[in-house]
Amino acid sequence: MDLAKMIDEILENYHQKHRDDLEVLIPLSKKVEEVHADHAEVPAGLGDFLEKLSFELENHMQKEEQILFPMIKGGRGSMAQGPIQVMMYEHVDHEDNLGKMKALAKNYKLPEGACGSWSALYKGVQTLEQEITKHIEIENEQLFPQALNE
Numbered sequence: 001m002d003l004a005k006m007i008d009e010i011l012e013n014y015h016q017k018h019r020d021d022l023e024v025l026i027p028l029s030k031k032v033e034e035v036h037a038d039h040a041e042v043p044a045g046l047g048d049f050l051e052k053l054s055f056e057l058e059n060h061m062q063k064e065e066q067i068l069f070p071m072i073k074g075g076r077g078s079m080a081q082g083p084i085q086v087m088m089y090e091h092v093d094h095e096d097n098l099g100k101m102k103a104l105a106k107n108y109k110l111p112e113g114a115c116g117s118w119s120a121l122y123k124g125v126q127t128l129e130q131e132i133t134k135h136i137e138i139e140n141e142q143l144f145p146q147a148l149n150e
């Protein structure tokens with residue numbers, strides 16, 4: 001696939017999507033944590049963790065959007081070994097964060113009689129986990145190797 005087209009799809013299907021999802025999931029998590037504060041299975045700390053994840057992801061995506069992707073689109077991907085290596089190191093950190101996020105969300109196992117917000121929260125967090133994983137896979141296995149080969 002054409003590299004510019006691949007980048008545009010990543011921006012639309014992943015970068016923007018993660019931003020939209022986190023904007024909903026952070027307040028939703030804080031609401032569930034507050035309403036069910038004394039429930040034994042409350043996902044305590046998940047909202048704060050999603051905020052940290054969002055901050056790190058934002059920082060990473062901005063580097064891709066402002067530095068790496070313009071290099072690749074400009075046909076200078078083969079000179080981008082340095083930035084690509086940094087992005088791949090950061091992807092490892094993100095995968096680490098996804099494991100912690102899943103643990104804080106109790107492996108997405110809902111308590112008996114969970115309310116709609118709690119169900120929506122775990123469903124949304126699980127989707128986010130799958131989408132960030134797919135995003136990393138596309139960059140590591142398709143975009144970066146092809147860009148370096150240009």
Ligand SMILES: [Fe+2]
Nearest residue numbers: 010061064139
């Ligand atoms: Fe990305």
Ligand SMILES: [Fe+2]
Nearest residue numbers: 060064087139
């Ligand atoms: Fe990335």
